[in-house]
Amino acid sequence: MNTPTNPPNPQPAASPENPQPPAAPALAQNARLGTILDALLKRPVVLIHSLCEAKPSRHWLLLALFAVPAFALYGLLMGSFSGGAQFLAASAKVSGGTLLSALICLPSLYIFACLTGADVSLRGLAGVLFAALALTGLLLLGFAPVAWVFSQSTDSIAFIGTLHLLFWTIAVWFGLRLFSHMANAMRVPERTHLHVWMAIFVLVCLQMTTALRPILGTSEHWLPKEKKFFLAHWMENLSGAAATNIER
């Protein structure tokens, strides 16, 4: 199924949704990580073009190698709320959980992208997914100093949890916007399926935070013994019923 496909047009017509300058140069095959991240922030369509083109590039690998440590670093910061073993536990859970969520949703991304009529390979889509994760991780690193200040100045798990959720929501929104850029570049008219997939991805990520709890709090166990839906878990924490519960 991973057959070469027609590359998307790297220079689509200008539109309010597409901030790409029309004459942006293509990314070199051997571009360094800095150049790729620069393109990710400023010229996403050029990066998407290089990820989706028939000739394989190592850009997706560099993006993945950036995304995983970026999430691990942000997880380290989340672990600083409780300290101790949670530094490593939260770091591993945030990076591993994000990667696992992406892998769980990759098959549906491919089929849903096909349903939109987009002519893109599985490899190309995996590359765009890693680019979205890299952008999310990069933005989370940008939020990290602010999050650290608040995590050191409060004992309220509800407050710090909400703050991390807010930062994650903003970062993911920008990350997933790459798929809209991809749809623009490929001139995909029907995007409903991509939006549905994005909703599924967000739900899987949110459930992953509950499946891998505790991330902010502490527990005797590495993973929870009880299965819970993420909304139920949040409500418990927010209502204060779990004030004495160490598994947060």
Next chain:
Amino acid sequence: MKPLRRLVTLCRGDTDRIAPWLDEHEPRWLLTCILTIIVGSALYGGVVGLWRAPLQAVYTAIKMPLLIFLTCGFNALLNGLLAQVLGSGLSFRQTSLAILMSFTIVSLMLAALSPVALFISLNTPGPTSAARDAGHSITLLCTVLFIAYAGVVANLRLLRLMERRCETRSAARRVFWSWLAGNLFLGAQLSMVLRPFFGMPDMAVHFLSDDPLRGNFYEAVFKAIRRLLH
């Protein structure tokens, strides 16, 4: 075109390429559709049944493709007749293939959503836990949402294919709605006959209920409405 490439084209809904496949007499594409339905729906069925028990997963993996093939099989003659009476110009074989192609899309979508369904199944309270009712509701809701979404998408694809093949748009719509009504009418009853799919928390695991042919879907709905009104 290779079978996998054809499946991708089918998902993309490129009706200009798909429409001529209905005229092929080689069984290769038909077999590809059948195999895809078996694998895709069995995979999803297995994941859904896993919430209750591993044995239920095996049963549901068998019953999901069975439900599709029984619906297609029992309605094949009627759908073929309706297609001709309503002016589609499609033969019985072409009618069956078009409907199988729409179920192929459903199966592909469900197979692609299987990792998500598995993740949900592994993270909802199980049938032996105190919160089993919540677990049952989440599993039921996700299954209904996923199947409904896949069904809507596949039927819209089928409608586009019919519009491409039929001489007039109105004929295509008439045929499409008549197929949809027939398949929904029979499919709902067959799903009742083949229940349980993921079972109730307090019920033992069964391949079929004790008396599967007793009662029907529409009677059950009618009785439920009457209970509500009284």
